[in-house]
Amino acid sequence: MSSSPHPHTFRLSPVAYKALTDRAAAEPELYWEGESRRLNWSAEPSQAYCEEQGWFVDGALNASVNCLDRHLATRADQAALIWQAEDADRVVTFTYRTLHEQVCRLANVLRSQGVRAGDRVAIHLPSVPEGLIAMLACARLGAIHVVLFGGFSPEAIADRLADSGAVLVITANVGRRGAKRIPFKTTLDAALDLRPEAHAINHVLVVSVTDDVVSMKADRDMWLSPLLEEAAAECAPQDMPASAPLFLLYTSGSTGKPKGIVHGTGGYLVWASYTHELVFDHQEGDVFWCTADIGWITGHTYGVYGPLLNGGTILLFEGMPSHPGPGRWWNVIQDHKVTTFYTSPTAIRALMREGNDVVQRYDLSSLRVLGTVGEPISQEAWSWFNDHVGGGRCAFVDTWWQTESGGIMISPVPGAVREKPASATLPLPGVHPVLLDERGAPKEGATEGVLCLRGSWPGRALTIWNDAALFERTYLQPYSGYYFTGDGARRDEDGYYWITGRVDDVINVSGHRIGSAEIEDALATELLIAESAAIGIPHDLKGQGIVVYVVPRDGAPDDLHLRAAKAITSKVGRYAAPERIHVVPDLPKTRSGKSVRRLLRKIACGETEGFGDLSTLADPEIVATLISIIQAPK
Ligand code: WTA
Numbered sequence: 001m002s003s004s005p006h007p008h009t010f011r012l013s014p015v016a017y018k019a020l021t022d023r024a025a026a027e028p029e030l031y032w033e034g035e036s037r038r039l040n041w042s043a044e045p046s047q048a049y050c051e052e053q054g055w056f057v058d059g060a061l062n063a064s065v066n067c068l069d070r071h072l073a074t075r076a077d078q079a080a081l082i083w084q085a086e087d088a089d090r091v092v093t094f095t096y097r098t099l100h101e102q103v104c105r106l107a108n109v110l111r112s113q114g115v116r117a118g119d120r121v122a123i124h125l126p127s128v129p130e131g132l133i134a135m136l137a138c139a140r141l142g143a144i145h146v147v148l149f150g151g152f153s154p155e156a157i158a159d160r161l162a163d164s165g166a167v168l169v170i171t172a173n174v175g176r177r178g179a180k181r182i183p184f185k186t187t188l189d190a191a192l193d194l195r196p197e198a199h200a201i202n203h204v205l206v207v208s209v210t211d212d213v214v215s216m217k218a219d220r221d222m223w224l225s226p227l228l229e230e231a232a233a234e235c236a237p238q239d240m241p242a243s244a245p246l247f248l249l250y251t252s253g254s255t256g257k258p259k260g261i262v263h264g265t266g267g268y269l270v271w272a273s274y275t276h277e278l279v280f281d282h283q284e285g286d287v288f289w290c291t292a293d294i295g296w297i298t299g300h301t302y303g304v305y306g307p308l309l310n311g312g313t314i315l316l317f318e319g320m321p322s323h324p325g326p327g328r329w330w331n332v333i334q335d336h337k338v339t340t341f342y343t344s345p346t347a348i349r350a351l352m353r354e355g356n357d358v359v360q361r362y363d364l365s366s367l368r369v370l371g372t373v374g375e376p377i378s379q380e381a382w383s384w385f386n387d388h389v390g391g392g393r394c395a396f397v398d399t400w401w402q403t404e405s406g407g408i409m410i411s412p413v414p415g416a417v418r419e420k421p422a423s424a425t426l427p428l429p430g431v432h433p434v435l436l437d438e439r440g441a442p443k444e445g446a447t448e449g450v451l452c453l454r455g456s457w458p459g460r461a462l463t464i465w466n467d468a469a470l471f472e473r474t475y476l477q478p479y480s481g482y483y484f485t486g487d488g489a490r491r492d493e494d495g496y497y498w499i500t501g502r503v504d505d506v507i508n509v510s511g512h513r514i515g516s517a518e519i520e521d522a523l524a525t526e527l528l529i530a531e532s533a534a535i536g537i538p539h540d541l542k543g544q545g546i547v548v549y550v551v552p553r554d555g556a557p558d559d560l561h562l563r564a565a566k567a568i569t570s571k572v573g574r575y576a577a578p579e580r581i582h583v584v585p586d587l588p589k590t591r592s593g594k595s596v597r598r599l600l601r602k603i604a605c606g607e608t609e610g611f612g613d614l615s616t617l618a619d620p621e622i623v624a625t626l627i628s629i630i631q632a633p634k
Pocket residue numbers: 251296297298372373374375376377398399400401402403404424485486487499501502508511512513
């Protein structure tokens with residue numbers, strides 16, 4: 001139990017927090033109606049929730065107005081976004097006034113390129129201000145942004161452009177990663193050339209991050225900055241219904257196909273504002289740094305929308321934790337007096353390895369709240385972050401949520417919920433987790449089970465783009481009457497939740513979700529591979545690492561594992577590169593032909609016994625064969 005008293009004054013006392021929780025449970029309609037007043041509506045919703053139609057359905061609003069315009073009267077000269085470039089001496093600050101102006105200019109550019117409300121616009125950018133500006137510019141027009149993670153391969157981008165039907169892409173000539181250059185434009189060009197008939201991209205706007213030269217295709221590609229200079233600095237916002245999609249964000253699940261999770265406007269924004277204020281104890285003067293890439297949901301909700309909705313100041317850093325030296329992140333916190341620092345257990349594990357003396361060189365006394373997200377955090381990493389980075393003075397929020405939930409669901413609330421290292425603790429007021437047994441019956445008290453959610457919440461995704469039936473099948477049908485999260489959890493005697501990890505075939509590598517099926521589908525494109533299985537195993541640094549088994553076809557060459565690795569990185573991306581690839585004669589299968597992942601996982605972890613009854617396998621001998629292959633000296 002964390003015993004260090006926090007010297008800070010937090011917004012919520014335990015008593016006030018309990019009152020919120022009780023009210024949200026007793027009078028949900030009134031509670032959420034109240035919370036909806038966090039936003040400026042052009043038409044106020046007459047109802048919070050309706051089972052058939054969702055949240056705030058007859059309300060109308062504009063997301064960029066809520067993030068920018070409404071703060072102009074009181075905060076025009078306050079920093080909205082501080083961008084720390086890779087170079088230590090380059091900092092660009094946007095006030096609410098100048099950010100508003102840039103967003104309007106880009107919205108006008110998009111409009112002049114034919115973008116209209118409801119159109120999809122893809123954003124494929126490194127950590128530069130234009131990413132955030134582009135998201136808000138889309139929102140200003142009612143266009144739906146589709147941010148594509150910078151680590152995606154051309155194949156992965158091509159699939160997502162085709163599925164979303166995006167009409168325009170905003171990209172960069174290159175991104176910077178330390179001294180390296182990441183070829184954004186070249187990757188996008190390759191994606192657009194792969195299946196030209198499958199996408200609807202007419203225009204590519206290119207941000208020049210450096211002066212690197214890239215090829216520009218006439219009539220399609222344009223440099224963004226001259227267009228911005230010519231554009232007007234005012235742009236009338238488009239009113240949108242609360243249930244209009246604000247963005248699509250692709251994520252992985254049990255099926256090979258990436259799912260375009262659709263988030264709406266009203267409910268999502270209420271959730272972003274509510275959770276950012278509550279969980280991060282947002283206060284006047286805070287400097288909020290979320291290290292997630294905008295290509296992931298964390299970058300959307302807490303790298304952009306939450307802090308701006310609440311009139312906060314965002315810090316965006318272009319670079320990496322360890323460049324030019326291992327203390328770079330601490331240096332950024334010191335220089336910009338960051339108060340709220342939200343990052344991943346993977347990053348903490350890596351920074352921990354650099355040793356305590358690195359952290360000690362910096363003044364981190366501005367920090368007030370530390371947060372983590374994306375994967376379970378170990379007690380060791382929790383304590384290191386809390387003691388060495390937070391100096392034992394800060395609130396620590398281990399936040400559990402997912403792309404589909406829109407924002408944080410289970411987390412401590414600073415000052416109100418007592419922390420236990422490595423527990424996500426309690427649901428936020430208005431969130432109702434349940435733990436179910438395999439048959440779908442709720443389990444009471446201290447127990448372990450499948451984590452589901454009862455009832456809806458404003459941030460819940462609307463659907464899956466182009467596949468409403470898949471949304472139902474994935475989230476609503478597995479456990480009738482509940483929303484299925486895909487995670488397992490334990491609940492202790494204090495009602496605290498401890499997330500145990502995915503119960504489906506999703507692998508969590510450094511906090512990035514990768515579906516086993518996505519990897520297996522990529523391998524299926526390699527003609528020399530008959531079949532394959534991808535599983536996750538514990539990994540010291542990444543949380544989980546990927547191990548792949550491939551079964552060759554007759555006559556496959558010796559370098560099959562190299563071809564397998566290439567199939568994965570070219571179809572999915574480098575972030576899905578496996579730790580190990582085993583070429584094996586067959587997979588352990590049931591008589592009906594289903595591979596038994598439980599066995600594959602145990603064998604990959606180096607176990608040699610305790611496999612239980614193998615008599616149900618089509619070929620029980622295969623287990624011993626696989627063990628001998630995995631154990632063989634390399
Ligand atoms: C996992 C990221 C343990 C979980 C916001 C979830 C966590 C998936 C935590 C969602 C946490 C997220 N402790 N596990 N605090 N937070 N996860 O969609 O398995 O990229 O289902 O959203 O990450 O990943 P996603």
